[in-house]
Amino acid sequence: MxxxxxxxxxxxxxxxxxxxxxxxxxVLGALxxxxxxxxxxxxxxxxxxxxxxxxxxxPVQGAEYAPVLLDYLASSRISxxxxxxxxxxxxxxxxxxxxxxxxxxxxxxxxxxxxxxLTLLSDHSRSKTRIVRRRIETAIENYSANLGNLRxxxxxxxxxxxQVMVLHDRDLSKKGSDAQLLAFLPYxxxxxIMQAAMVVAADLTAGERxxxxxxxxxxxxxxxEQFMIGKLAxxxxxxxxxxxxxxLGFAAGTRMIDLGDTGITFSLLSIPVLLLFxxxxxxxxxxxxxxxxxxxxxxxEAQTYLGLLVLAALTPSxxxxxxxxxxxxxxxxxxxxxxxxxxxxxxxxxPLSLAQWLLPSAGALLAGGLLxxxxxxxxxxxxxxx
Amino acid sequence: xxxxxKLQKHFGxxxxxxGVSFEIADGCITGLLGPNGSGKTTTLxxxxxxxxxxxxxxxxxxxxxxxxxxxxxxxxxxxPDARGLYPRLTARENIAYFGELQGISxxxxxxxxxxLAQELEMQDFLERPCKGFSQGQRAKVxxxxxxxxxxxxxxxxxxxxxxxxxxxxxxxxxxxxxxxQGKAILLSTHxxxxxxxxxxxxxxxAAGVIKAVGTPEALMRQAGKDNIExxxxxxxxxxxxxxx
Ligand SMILES: Nc1ncnc2c1ncn2[C@@H]1O[C@H](COP(=O)(O)OP(=O)(O)O)[C@@H](O)[C@H]1O
Ligand SMILES: [Mg+2]
Numbered sequence: 016m017x018x019x020x021x022x023x024x025x026x027x028x029x030x031x032x033x034x035x036x037x038x039x040x041x042v043l044g045a046l047x048x049x050x051x052x053x054x055x056x057x058x059x060x061x062x063x064x065x066x067x068x069x070x071x072x073x074p075v076q077g078a079e080y081a082p083v084l085l086d087y088l089a090s091s092r093i094s095x096x097x098x099x100x101x102x103x104x105x106x107x108x109x110x111x112x113x114x115x116x117x118x119x120x121x122x123x124x125x126x127x128x129x130x131x132x133l134t135l136l137s138d139h140s141r142s143k144t145r146i147v148r149r150r151i152e153t154a155i156e157n158y159s160a161n162l163g164n165l166r167x168x169x170x171x172x173x174x175x176x177x178q179v180m181v182l183h184d185r186d187l188s189k190k191g192s193d194a195q196l197l198a199f200l201p202y203x204x205x206x207x208i209m210q211a212a213m214v215v216a217a218d219l220t221a222g223e224r225x226x227x228x229x230x231x232x233x234x235x236x237x238x239x240e241q242f243m244i245g246k247l248a249x250x251x252x253x254x255x256x257x258x259x260x261x262x263l264g265f266a267a268g269t270r271m272i273d274l275g276d277t278g279i280t281f282s283l284l285s286i287p288v289l290l291l292f293x294x295x296x297x298x299x300x301x302x303x304x305x306x307x308x309x310x311x312x313x314x315x316e317a318q319t320y321l322g323l324l325v326l327a328a329l330t331p332s333x334x335x336x337x338x339x340x341x342x343x344x345x346x347x348x349x350x351x352x353x354x355x356x357x358x359x360x361x362x363x364x365x366p367l368s369l370a371q372w373l374l375p376s377a378g379a380l381l382a383g384g385l386l387x388x389x390x391x392x393x394x395x396x397x398x399x400x401x
Numbered sequence: 402x403x404x405x406x407k408l409q410k411h412f413g414x415x416x417x418x419x420g421v422s423f424e425i426a427d428g429c430i431t432g433l434l435g436p437n438g439s440g441k442t443t444t445l446x447x448x449x450x451x452x453x454x455x456x457x458x459x460x461x462x463x464x465x466x467x468x469x470x471x472x473x474x475x476x477x478x479x480x481p482d483a484r485g486l487y488p489r490l491t492a493r494e495n496i497a498y499f500g501e502l503q504g505i506s507x508x509x510x511x512x513x514x515x516x517l518a519q520e521l522e523m524q525d526f527l528e529r530p531c532k533g534f535s536q537g538q539r540a541k542v543x544x545x546x547x548x549x550x551x552x553x554x555x556x557x558x559x560x561x562x563x564x565x566x567x568x569x570x571x572x573x574x575x576x577x578x579x580x581x582q583g584k585a586i587l588l589s590t591h592x593x594x595x596x597x598x599x600x601x602x603x604x605x606x607a608a609g610v611i612k613a614v615g616t617p618e619a620l621m622r623q624a625g626k627d628n629i630e631x632x633x634x635x636x637x638x639x640x641x642x643x644x645x
Contacts, residue, residue, distance in 0.1 A: 021501045025490075032489035032530075227485030231543065234449045235502040236475035397452050401483075 018237040022245025023252075026219060030249065036218055040211045045257045048203035049264030055199065056269075062143065071147055074099045077117035081125075081133075084117075084158055091154040106136050112144040113137040113151060128166070201358035202332045204261060205351065208293065209300050209328060211257040212250055213321040216304035219246040220390075221317035229400050239394035243305070247387055250301035251294075258293055262286045285361050292357065292367070295376040299350050299383035303328075306390040309399065331355060347374035350382055402427050402585050403448060403477075403554055407457035410443050417443040419609040420457070425554065425587045430580050432600035433589040434633065440609040441589035442482055445558050448587070449479045462553060475503065478552040480560055484543035488532035492523060495531055496546040503550030510549070517545040520578070522571050537568030544572065548579075555579060557588040561595050573599060593630045607637035 030036060070092045078085055078095055085095045099105050102114040116134040118124075124131040133155065137148050164174035223229045233239060262285075269281040304321055311317035331352040335342075342349075342356040353375040357367060393399045403425040410418040418440040425431045433441050446452040448459050450470040459466035461473040486495050493514055500510045518527045521541045526534065531542060540560065548555060555576075561569055576586055576599060590596065596603055597617055605612045605620070613620055613636045617629050624632035 016501065016506065018502060021498070025487075025494075025498045028494070029487055029489050223485075226488070227483035228487060229485075230451065230481045230483045231479065231485070231499075231547065232502075233451055234474065234477075234479035234481060234547075235499060236471050236504070237502050238471065397446075400451055401446075 018241040019245040019248065022242055023248045026246055026249040027252070030215065030218065030253065033218070036214055040214050040253065040257060041260065043207075043210050043214075045207060045211075045260035046264060048207045048261045049268045052200060052203050052265060053268040053271075070094050071112070071150060072096050073113060073115055073151065074102065074105070074111055075115045075117060076102055077119060077121070080117045080119060080121040084155070087158045088151075088154050091150070091157075093151060093154055102136055106138055109138070109141070112141075112147040115151070199336055200265070200362055201355045202329070202336050204258065204289070204293070204358060205296075205332050205355060206325070206329065207261045208254045208258050208297050209304075209325045211254045212297065212300040212304045213308075213318070213325055215250045215253050216301065216308040217311070217314050217317035217321055219249065220305055220308040221311040221314050224311075224399075225313045233394070233400055240391040243387065243391040243394050247298075247301050247305055247390075250305065251297050254297040254301060255290065255294060258297065259286070259290060262289060281362070282364065285364075288361055288367075289358060292361065292372070292376075293354065295379035295383065296350055296354050299379040299386075300328075302383040302386035302390060306386045306393075309390055309393050345374075347371060348378035350375065350379040353378065402462060403587070404460040405444070405448065405457075406459070408444060408447055408459065409455045409457055410440075410447060410452060411455060416609050418447070418454075421606065421609070421611055422457075423604045423611065423614060425585045426602070427553070427585045428580060428583045429601045430576060430586045430588065430599050432596045432603045433587060433606060434591065434596055434603050435589075435606035436591055436637065439606045441591075441606060442558055443609075444606070445479075445481070445556055445587075445589060448556060449477055449481075450474060475550070476552055477554045477556055478548040478550065480540075480543050480547045480555075480557040482558045482562075484539055486531040486534070486539060486542055489530055491530050492527050492534075492538075492542045492545075493518075495542055496549050499546035500549040503552075505550060513549055513551070514545070517549060520575055521545055536563040537565050540564055540568060541571070544575070553584060555584055555586045557586075559589055559591070561590060561592055593633065597629055605633065605636050612636045612638075 071094070073088070073093050073095055074097065075085065075095045076098045078098065088095065099111070099114060102111075102116065105111050106114055114136040116136065118132040118134075121131045121133070135148065135151060137144050139145075139148075163177070167174045167177070223232070232242065266281045266283055266286065304324070307320055307324055308317040311320055328351060331349070332355045335352065335355040339359075340356075342353050347353045347370060353371075357371055357375060360367065360371070405421060405423050405425075408418050408421045409416075421440070421444055423431070423433075433444065435441050443452065447454045448461075448466060450459075450466045450473060453467055459473075462476050464473040464476070466473045486492075487498070490498070496514050496517070497510055500506070500513065505513060514527075518524050521544060523538070523541045523545065526538050531539070534542070540563070544557070544560070547557075557576075560572060564572065576588070580586055580601075588595070588599070601616060602614070603617055603620055604614050613623060615623065620636065621627060621629060621632045624635040626632040626635055
């Protein structure tokens, strides 16, 4: 048997004996992601449907100037409530989502056929009020358009003459795509793999030094690199197991909870595709964590270093989540950056092109191989062993 | 058999080992005797090729320890100063891991572990996880895993450290039997009783330099003393560090 396989089998056995580490890996790596994701999705779905369905309570200043408009709003499930003493302060304090202010000149302007003035107060920086605002605006625009059409008809003019163009809005995204909701999935998947790689690397490299078992181990007739390869293989296998578990978790989660009509599905077919696609990334993480973890003297110290490393490595994912920009050409070589983008494409149901398969994998394997070689060299350094 | 020729090793300004030569003969227990910090561990680490000598060389059954490190290591069993075990593995699994790395497996390995367990009196805890083992139990596992491949040369760095009387006696009996089988054994120590009880040949080292080589009796004669402790003090030229 090749020495690295002996090391690999021993490390697996050793890890599985360690309840705490395994729970750490499985709970944090495999379950937290899907649970968090489902929670966020449920919340998002609930917010959207709530805001779309429920009757909006709209304080109106000067309600007496526009009774007919307010009747029309009521039919669009916008119910008028009493005027406020200080509407601006109430909006700023988030006591109300929006306030409609009707100018005293409103009835006269309407009668004279002049644009009648209304003001809607709201806080544009609050995402929750966006849906409320849009519904009020739509209702008022509809009312305004109806009145305008009536005025034209009375003058014997076809109202459609004011409609110079009609823009049809067609959504071409594939089934199973709500970009907003899917944006954080790659992020959670990548956290899961990294978390697993970190816990395993801390135990396998720093743990061996902390227990003072490295020197007797290295006295065996085995090339030092074999130890590194065996430990790396253990790490990759556990990371992929965690990834499979969290993918299954996502798939089960999207089937268990009611996602309404958001159109999110998580095809079972995307699981093997993502596993294959993310294997080189798991190798890269394992090598990165093994290399950095080797500088720590104790498991605790290693976990501190590696925790910081996880945060640093997540930055590309976070930027991607916000920008949602397309990654192409040589950018595809960048591990994490390209993977984050392409996970989204797979989840959206897009097939990956050959370049999209090869370049990110080549980038991750190359960077991982370099780090693994550096880590392997450490195993020949006396300062590392003693 | 191991030949040590003019080994030198320095760490910064410290000359840890400075021109050390000696021989570890087959069928013989050689003691490397010296106070703390005299260069015993550094010398041993060059023997089992974890440290590269600045100059000089080590021949293990004719193979250069550094340039032919894999076959040379295969001919040596090593119990270093650090004796960390894997706490979640049983004593047997700890020994078996090293056994596989030393090239034995399957039934042969199991039989070999059983034999070692009997020789070192470790049947009581053989199947228990090593977490919480006493010093003596840990030392026995460390010795068993080092020699599970049945190497010709045995190297032990201060094996008596922290052992109780019973474990120490078991260890001594084991080493004496190995010697009878023709093994070449080196043990480093700073404890006089270990030397008188076990060693056929003593290499006295201080400050990285060899001060004397010979049987315990020859050393006492050379120093003109009638016990080995006084002889040792006389040979290294001070009593600093001996009682530590
Ligand atoms: N890795 C190292 N780095 C720096 N100095 C060392 C190192 N190992 C040993 N030394 C120094 O070399 C000398 C010999 O140490 P050592 O071989 O451990 O002695 P012994 O085992 O006889 O107690 C000591 O002065 C020690 O401080
Ligand atoms: Mg020492």
